[in-house]
Amino acid sequence: MDLGLSGKGALVMASSGGIGRGVALELAKEGAKVMLFARSEQKLKQTSDAIAQETGNRPHFIIGDITSIKDIGEAVEKTVSRCGGLWALFNNTGGPPAGGFDHFDDAAWQSAFELTTLSYVRAIRASLEPMREAGGGRIVNNTSASTKEAIDGLILSNVFRSGLVGLGKSLARELGSEKILINTVGPGRIDTDRVAHLDQLWADQEGISLDEQRDRSQSSIPLGAYGLPTDFGRVVTFLCSEANTYLTGQNILIDGAMVSAY
Numbered sequence: 001m002d003l004g005l006s007g008k009g010a011l012v013m014a015s016s017g018g019i020g021r022g023v024a025l026e027l028a029k030e031g032a033k034v035m036l037f038a039r040s041e042q043k044l045k046q047t048s049d050a051i052a053q054e055t056g057n058r059p060h061f062i063i064g065d066i067t068s069i070k071d072i073g074e075a076v077e078k079t080v081s082r083c084g085g086l087w088a089l090f091n092n093t094g095g096p097p098a099g100g101f102d103h104f105d106d107a108a109w110q111s112a113f114e115l116t117t118l119s120y121v122r123a124i125r126a127s128l129e130p131m132r133e134a135g136g137g138r139i140v141n142n143t144s145a146s147t148k149e150a151i152d153g154l155i156l157s158n159v160f161r162s163g164l165v166g167l168g169k170s171l172a173r174e175l176g177s178e179k180i181l182i183n184t185v186g187p188g189r190i191d192t193d194r195v196a197h198l199d200q201l202w203a204d205q206e207g208i209s210l211d212e213q214r215d216r217s218q219s220s221i222p223l224g225a226y227g228l229p230t231d232f233g234r235v236v237t238f239l240c241s242e243a244n245t246y247l248t249g250q251n252i253l254i255d256g257a258m259v260s261a262y
Contacts, residue, residue: 004242006031009083009169011075013066013123016043018192019142021051023090024083026041026237028057033083036061050158053121054102066093066119068221076126086130088240091120095194096156098201104156112156117163124171128180136179138240141168145253148261155174161186165251181248183239189217191226223256 005027012024016038018185036044036059042063054056060082064071079086096112099106105110120141131137143161145151168184169201175182187207189195203213218225232254239245239252253259 003030003237003241005088005237007084007128007239008032009033009035009085010088010090010240011035011079011086011127012090012092013037013075014094015090016040016047018194019187019190019229019232020090020092021047022231022233023092023236024059024231024233025051025054026090026230027240029058031057031240032088032240034059035075035079035082035083037064037066037208039063039065041216053259066123067114069122072119072122073126074125076130080130085134086137087134088121088138088140089127090142090236090240093119095125095144095154096160097151098198099155100153103154109156110190112160116157116160117167119165120164122136124182127133128175130219131180132178137181138244139171139180140236140239141182141184142236142252143186144182145186145255145259147169147184147186147251148253149259154198168251169249179241179245181244183237183248184251185232185236186251186253186255187227187232188253188258189221189226190232191228191256195226216258221256221258224255227254227256 001195010027010032012020012058014020015024015036028034038233041063042088048059048061062078063073141164146158147162147165165184168182171182173177203210
């Protein structure tokens with residue numbers, strides 16, 4: 001199947017590692033002109049070099065903070081100028097701190113909102129003009145499996161990730177006539193630094209080893225293993241492609257059937 005991504009500009013947020021890097025890699029494989037965005041210049045350069053070596057298609061990169069409206073605007077502008085336009089936006093960010101309701105004050109709630117929700121709103125707002133000028137585009141918002149089933153000890157993530165499902169559904173209806181398709185994706189247990197951090201927290205709480213915690217977690221997944229960032233990236237790449245002509249407003253879990261909720 002020709003995904004129609006060759007030569008198209010794609011901005012991948014929080015893409016120096018983990019899920020963002022997996023998405024950027026798969027987009028680059030399809031010939032997209034990828035712009036990476038993250039805070040660490042060293043990690044961005046390493047990721048760009050690695051993707052170029054594997055695909056022969058070197059991503060551009062820009063340094064910035066996802067909670068900065070200025071940095072987000074510059075990322076969109078640089079994508080348009082260096083990649084010849086902006087066809088696809090993958091909204092992505094690290095998760096807020098783990099903990100229950102009593103752990104967090106107003107400042108923590110506000111910080112989590114700005115990280116997980118307002119950053120996405122700002123990136124979408126900045127991206128709409130170039131997408132409209134091009135006659136269409138694709139937006140994919142990364143959330144969590146918690147949008148289907150709450151995860152104990154992750155109340156900040158549970159609350160704000162679920163709100164993004166409403167954002168995606170609303171915008172799919174608002175933007176459909178302009179041929180801008182928007183979907184929400186939620187990772188289950190994808191093998192990233194974030195998941196390793198959570199596994200260590202849960203292992204410490206249970207008084208077990210990290211290996212035992214991972215074994216327990218993997219045994220709850222019907223496919224029997226954590227997913228890879230590239231597993232996730234291939235789904236996102238299809239959603240960002242011209243091959244996706246009618247799928248919009250959906251919330252899709254990429255979780256190996258871990259979550260049993262509908």
